[in-house]
Amino acid sequence: MRRILFLLALIAASLFAKTSKEYDVCMKNATSTIDFLQCMDRENERLEQLIRKRAQKLKACIPQKRRGEVENMDSAWWEYKEAKCNLYIGSSGGTGDTEDAMDCLVNEASDYADTLQDFIDIYCSEEE
Numbered sequence: 001m002r003r004i005l006f007l008l009a010l011i012a013a014s015l016f017a018k019t020s021k022e023y024d025v026c027m028k029n030a031t032s033t034i035d036f037l038q039c040m041d042r043e044n045e046r047l048e049q050l051i052r053k054r055a056q057k058l059k060a061c062i063p064q065k066r067r068g069e070v071e072n073m074d075s076a077w078w079e080y081k082e083a084k085c086n087l088y089i090g091s092s093g094g095t096g097d098t099e100d101a102m103d104c105l106v107n108e109a110s111d112y113a114d115t116l117q118d119f120i121d122i123y124c125s126e127e128e
Contacts, residue, residue, distance in 0.1 A: 047109035
């Protein structure tokens with residue numbers, strides 16, 4: 001029953017989360033817990049690379065006096081994400097805990113990538 005609820009939650013989350021098409025296809029075709037975890041791990045890695053790229057872009061175009069704030073935000077987010085998502089491990093004692101933790105990582109990374117893009121849009125837009 002828990003697995004069915006988890007799968008329904010993943011499907012619902014994929015409708016709202018900004019994940020890659022490859023991730024969506026991978027999750028749709030996954031048939032085992034290992035398949036789901038591998039899909040989530042690959043998407044998390046992709047999103048973390050995107051986050052690093054966007055953080056660098058933001059730091060490159062934000063005024064020098066504000067770069068420390070970006071670095072502080074970025075550092076705090078990485079700590080927050082790990083702390084929050086690690087809480088899922090051992091929460092119920094079942095195999096779904098790992099899936100919940102990985103889903104958390106993907107969702108948090110997707111949200112933060114969007115946040116960075118919002119700041120890029122504000123600070124890096126070229127004036128005409």
